[in-house]
Amino acid sequence: MAVLEILLWPDARLSTLCAPVDQITDTIRKLVADMFDTMYAAPGRGLAGPQVGAMLRLFVMDATWKEGVKSPLVMINPEILSHSDERVEMDEVCLSIPGVEAPVTRPTRITIRWVDLDGETHVREMDGAEARIAQHEFDHLNGRVHFDRLDAKARAHLEAAYQ
Template sequence: MAVLDIVLHPAPVLRSTAQPVKLFDATLSQLAADMIETMYAAGGRGLAAPQVSLPMRIFVTDVEWKAGDPAPRVFVNPEIAAASDETVLREEGCLSIPDTPCRVRRPARVTLNWQDLNGLGHEAEFGGIEATCIQHELDHLNGILCIDRHEEEDLA
């Protein structure tokens, strides 16, 4: 495994729409492993391929590793199938925009469809910080950054 270089805003790759993954092979598995290692090394909870200069529809998350055992997840070709009407306003950080926290309002729960590293399809509902992280990383795949969604409203 290797720690990859994280690109910083305003790198153009961060504003591009990532392309679907079509080849599920050892190279993709290695990329996912490298992205997970990079995410941990940078102290993040999520990392999308555009953040390591690759315009591909894949991201990794692990929202609990700082408080417990690592439990990384890999999402390939993710799509939100449904989102709750209820929203939450949270402060989000971004590894590509260091030291720039943003207050972002997002659906409190989302149902996500995605493929795993073998190309098998999955669907699950996510809530809490995990839902926020998934939506943040999915935004990266669509060229959207948290600074685009920042709200001045208080978190209280």
């Protein structure tokens, strides 16, 4: 497989709504394998299609590999079905905005539906790091980065520090 180039903000593709994956082909399977290689090499816990220039609604994630146990997930055409009212603020980092932590408030739990590489549909409730990673990557599919979740003052400060 291959390690792909990760696009850096403010690349316009990171602000673009992604298209659904119409069919799971060998090209999609290779892209996913390359995305996992790229994510692990970065080293990150999630990577979305647009971050490598693939403007498709898919992402890969692994919430536990840095603790020694791999739990890789590929989510194709994911949909967040529900989220908890309880929210928590945590610093997030992004492979497309290296070196910048942003305090982002997100729901603590979500229910998400997606299709895997075999075309099987899954629905799962996630919490903790897994829920946060899935929400962060899902944002990328909608053309959002963690800067977009900040108030204007905090965003301006972090953008200036990044640039």
